Amino acid sequence: MNExxxxxxxxxxxxxxxxxxxxxxxxxxxxxxxxxxxVFKPDPIALEILKRxxxxxxxxxxxxxxxxxxxxPRERIATDVxxxxxxxxxxxxxxx
Amino acid sequence: MATNGSTLHKPLxxxxxxxxxxxxxxxxxxNPLALEGRADELDTxxxxxxxxxxAALGVLQVHLSGGEPGARRDLVDIxxxxxxxxxxxxLITSAVGITDKTLGALAESGLDHVQISIQDSEATSAxxxxxxxxxxxxxxxxxxxxVRLKLPLTVNAVMHRANIDHVGEMVDLALALGxxxxxxxxxxxxxxxxxxxxxxxxxxxxxxxxVAAVDELRKRHHGKIVIDAVVPDYYARYPKPCVxxxxxxxxxxxxxxxxxxxxxxxxxPELEFWNVRxxxxxxxxxxxxxxxxxRGTDWLPEPCQSCERRDIDFGGCRCQAFAITGDARxxxxxxxxxxxxxxxxxxxxxxxxxxxxxxx
Numbered sequence: 001m002n003e004x005x006x007x008x009x010x011x012x013x014x015x016x017x018x019x020x021x022x023x024x025x026x027x028x029x030x031x032x033x034x035x036x037x038x039v040f041k042p043d044p045i046a047l048e049i050l051k052r053x054x055x056x057x058x059x060x061x062x063x064x065x066x067x068x069x070x071x072x073p074r075e076r077i078a079t080d081v082x083x084x085x086x087x088x089x090x091x092x093x094x095x096x
Numbered sequence: 097m098a099t100n101g102s103t104l105h106k107p108l109x110x111x112x113x114x115x116x117x118x119x120x121x122x123x124x125x126x127n128p129l130a131l132e133g134r135a136d137e138l139d140t141x142x143x144x145x146x147x148x149x150x151a152a153l154g155v156l157q158v159h160l161s162g163g164e165p166g167a168r169r170d171l172v173d174i175x176x177x178x179x180x181x182x183x184x185x186x187l188i189t190s191a192v193g194i195t196d197k198t199l200g201a202l203a204e205s206g207l208d209h210v211q212i213s214i215q216d217s218e219a220t221s222a223x224x225x226x227x228x229x230x231x232x233x234x235x236x237x238x239x240x241x242x243v244r245l246k247l248p249l250t251v252n253a254v255m256h257r258a259n260i261d262h263v264g265e266m267v268d269l270a271l272a273l274g275x276x277x278x279x280x281x282x283x284x285x286x287x288x289x290x291x292x293x294x295x296x297x298x299x300x301x302x303x304x305x306x307v308a309a310v311d312e313l314r315k316r317h318h319g320k321i322v323i324d325a326v327v328p329d330y331y332a333r334y335p336k337p338c339v340x341x342x343x344x345x346x347x348x349x350x351x352x353x354x355x356x357x358x359x360x361x362x363x364x365p366e367l368e369f370w371n372v373r374x375x376x377x378x379x380x381x382x383x384x385x386x387x388x389x390x391r392g393t394d395w396l397p398e399p400c401q402s403c404e405r406r407d408i409d410f411g412g413c414r415c416q417a418f419a420i421t422g423d424a425r426x427x428x429x430x431x432x433x434x435x436x437x438x439x440x441x442x443x444x445x446x447x448x449x450x451x452x453x454x455x456x
Contacts, residue, residue, distance in 0.1 A: 019209045019248030019276075021184060027106055027154035034184040036209040036248050036277055039108050039156055090319040092248070092276040 015055030106154030121227030121454030166193030179206035217265035282328030335412025
């Protein structure tokens, strides 16, 4: 069985909800995502995505930006980013 | 100071018990049997200093708790100071004693998250467990206000024999209230809960039903609410990694300023705690006798020392080891590999219908 492909509208503007904050903390050695009674240390790819979830940039623009920044195929980036955003949203860490 | 070649970790979380005063009388309260009085509570300025020291030490999140933190008249100022120190602020409340006006002021002060405890899925039973008429209604009302202010809400549901069969209703209630997260928190038997153990202990059948129900609820509500739950201690096969390892991830400050590795640590008589009135938080974290006592894994006895789970659960909970075996250095007897495990099985079978000894 194939994994269902996550579809996110290209004009969606993903943002961190109130109570979820991405902060750079020197004492803890870098970026951390703070959420209700949970702390996550995002890996470098997740961090690049999270930094762009400002509520201003659209999903389409985020994908364009990442594809340009990392010189990667746009379609592949779109699939990966959509899956990650959906997973974050399911954990109440992101609003789509 | 480092053990097993590891460096001293930096704490992530601080549980700030602002007061032991609380209008509710829950028979499983995590506060110690000997409650600290109002006259001994740290003042606003001391908490502000401590939050600054905590942030410098690496703490990311502060859990403003009690007792009922709403019993502090300076709760808004305390919250502001935590926010100013750069900490993520989490209010852990019974909802009784927090007015809508106070909540509004807290939201404006940068409060990040609210956790409200709920004792059961309907009022009569919930108020009986809390020992406070009208508590359930107040909790519903404050939860609605939290959601109206667009603050994230966690419902904390403490489960025991009287309400464990309502786990589905509790999750439904959390959803109806607009919570984004629900904690299914089985009673842990320290302090008041230890005193009330025979009256609170669920049966194995109840626990198995609840665990299966939570699995099903997680699937049904995937993406709508986060359900956090752990297997209750006395029916587990392995112990919990208590506080993520002693003196490794978190610390707890009592209303009078004593700094504990976990909220129940005062139940271990051999430990010496330092106070924020006398020492900086960094000194206490690094060198106080209580934090040094069980830090790392060098001190662990067998069967833990050679166990493949040694660095997963760190031998389990020291307070539980002491409460059940009389030796705080023993393997947590919840573990099926502990030589004292049979005692846990025996204790789980001791159940008695009795009036609660309410926390007062």
